[in-house]
Amino acid sequence: MATQICTEKIKLNTGQLMPAVGYGTWQGKPGSEASKELQDAILYALEQGYRHIDTAAAYLVEPEVGYAVNKSGIPREELFIVTKLWNADHDKAEEAFLKSLENLKTDYIDLWLMHFPQANDEFGAALEHPTPAETWLAMEAVIKKYPTKLRAIGVSNFSKKTIDELLAVATIKPAVNQVEIHPMWPQPELRRYFDQLGIHITAYSPLGQWDSPLLTHPDIIAIAEKYNVGVGTLILSWALSLGISIIPKSARKERITANINLIKKLDPQDKKFFDEFYLQKGMHRRLCLVGDGSRPTGHELVFGWTYEQLGWDTFSI
Template structure:
């Protein structure tokens, strides 16, 4: 089947398949990247309170001249704000300069104090309950809620008590970190997967991988396009390539229709080379462990 240009959330909302990621984008570059992307066909922007770039994202959105209703905007609740969900929402809305967020994610199932230490006296399930309350009480401010960096273990715990099933689980996904168990679980529950770090990382070895390059040569595109297109060719997936360079922003949006054989070859990469690009030291907190990407 051909690659998708959008997916439908469990709320009925339409989410564009390819979005501009802003994690690790340097200060002073994000506003231009967002403005340029929106002026050149992107309709999906992803940020987070933890990235400390929501004001720049908002400025780029405004400078683009693209109507707010034409943009799907995602941001995330920061770990130290998990005890203060309503206030955190208002802070993000203010910084972004927008009356609403299309998708608001719990960034990690890991409450923290303001000094970055684990808040072991607080349960992240209470954070989700607060997000549900805000979402149900103020649909004009939050169109959908979801999670990020959730393994199957945490999803199962969440769904035992959730009134609202997460619309999205945003996780690291690429051929060397396929997280097949999470993908399968989310697909069964109707939760959309959003892939961050789809290239693996900056200067990722995947860009030099012979399988990726063989398929890229087949379609006469750079290797990055194959790694991004992999997700657009999977039902229920969206993907967030990140760049602040005009040429790469344009190129990243060019999706290739891959064959089943192409996808199978890309999946085999993990059999010999797997790694995770995002592994904060604190993810060992309270049993919060993330397995290898096999």
């Protein structure tokens, strides 16, 4: 079964066109050696056709993104660069935005996301203020002050609960909510809710992150063999069929290529298999690693907030 490079673009509520496949840059290991590796990986991704790069101040790799983007020689207007405001910077949004812009060595940022709703102090403890709504108003002030340097603002890790609180004060609707989505955590209700609001969903950890159980699941391997593709290509092709965008990360050339060369349309029974995968016993859970590097249990604190405060669904494993 032939795959083809995905050039699909999503129209955001700002009117911007965002490439549906982005390159994720969270490597979990900033530092000089990783730095060169990441620069090369981003340059390779750009050569392979990626035009959307997802990064964040907290990943400590914005300079590497800036380096690779400039080195690539690709005209800036062909690229879509996303970065994020970290939890410890909610009380200094403007300063943090200008720092990201400087790190990225670019004239403008396409989309700036509130990485998590909660504000933390420098040691990671949750703060009562700014609230997510207060931080959003600070981000609105930044886009209003720098309209040529910032094209859109959005959120990440928001739920129905936290977006309702934010929308109660917002004068600008978030363009995007970036959340964990993969076959074991497909979040159909959340997707429906944000769809109704006109806020686009981007899937982070679309493969289930490091050492993902999805990648070794025998039923998924069997379907991938039928299409003659790798398991990653198959899972990402399904994710796109949901109408969301995806930002897979790989440090390996063959996978960087595979993650943007996707199957245009899955057979209906295969789409149904993935749509319902999470309903199988033991298959409904978040996978994105928590602070100490372990898999989530559904009950741990996330940067000082409970799942209840976040409005996240819990699960049992």
